[in-house]
Amino acid sequence: MPVPFRVGFVTGATPDKWARTWRDRSRDPLELVRVEEDQQERLVRSGEVDVVLARLPVDRDGLHCIKLYEERVVAVVGHEHVATVVEEVGTEDLADEQLVAPHVSGWTPRAPQLDWPPMSIKEAVETVAAGTGVLLVPMSVARLHQRKDVTYRPVHDLEGTTVGLVWRTDNEDPRVQTFIGIVRGRTANSSRG
Secondary structure: OOOEEEEEOOOOOOOHHHHHHHHHHHOOEEEEEEEOHHHHHHHHHHOOOEEEEEEOOOOOOOOOEEEEEEEEEEEEEEOOOHHHHHHOOHHHHHHOOOOOOOOOOOOOOOOOOOOHHHHHHHHHHHHOOOOOOEEEEEHHHHHHHOOOEEEEEEEEEOEEEEEEEEEEEOOOOHHEEEEEEEEHOOOOOOOOO
């Protein structure tokens, strides 16, 4: 049996449509591998995945990257939080809140912050549901962890995140180019370029 082409993807990224197109066009098996954001670069560099749908930025030394799409940052809040009455919030609206996990931008509220233990996104959402703070994540991650006792609101003044396709510059497997073509929307009969 041929070695599967391995596509890593971070939480919230949705490779399904590209995987379907791959399966329609190729006899080569494709394996989707969920990866943690803090492991995305290591896994593609080590060859454990051939390409990865990564949350940028990544260290581009030895890696190619195609930016795919932008995601808004949202504040996940308990269903009784005051933010539920507005359509979006700003960092000033969150200035007196507790962040249950640090945000990648480094932004923190002005209120003294508790020393939270490291937790998964699921655990952080559970903490928010208990009414104990807010969580800042990409919108796709909030949707993935949606529950009845939490909601989310876009944060208009925090820069969004970018999802990109990343692979090693020395990976000459032709399946990489095939997958890039699929992601870029090339038809089965179009030439590369």
